[in-house]
Amino acid sequence: MDRSWMNARRISEEYEKGVSVFLQYLKENAKSVNRTYFCPCVRCANQIQQDLGNLHDHLFMLGITKSYTVWTWHGEILDQPMTSRGTNYVEEWMTDHLEDMIRDVGENNFLRANLYNSVINDSEQPLYPGYTNFTLCLQL
Structure with a gap:
């Protein structure tokens, strides 16, 4: 058309x-x-x-x-033929480039992720022994 x-x-x-x-x-x-x-x-x-x-x-x-x-x-349908490579090609591509992608992310991002995990773990620990909930008592 x-x-x-x-x-x-x-x-x-x-x-x-x-x-x-x-x-x-x-x-x-x-x-x-x-x-x-x-x-x-x-x-x-x-x-x-x-x-x-x-x-x-x-x-x-x-x-x-x-x-x-x-x-x-x-309503228009794109009439492109399917590629002959199939799913094996996708799996090969992902396997071939996974290490490169991890290297590209860099060490700084892994350190940041480690810091995040450390903060989450610390937040799950009780602040004082015997206290499981955070409660605030305000005295005027």
Whole structure:
């Protein structure tokens, strides 16, 4: 499907026709919740749902998010074939790079983690022998 209209000026006939095609596609393929759909305008960024009227207005006033080229929020299915490498490739990659990642974290982070564990262990020890709960007695 041609999406060149997304880069056209919003006042152009090409953009207007593109919005019409998009809205028709949306009606036929997207799932609505109480007649609202995710709005792909620059402000909503597919995070806020709008009814068709507001969605139409947003696309003209604010413009569509130009990077939204695969309309996954509106029913389009990305038809990429699965890689032939499978899960063994992922396991090999993780095994190969695990030591490098640990080295990259560095000794400073391990010392900080050790300090945190030390503070947690200290907080679990009683402050005074025989006292299991912290209670405060205030005398005026």
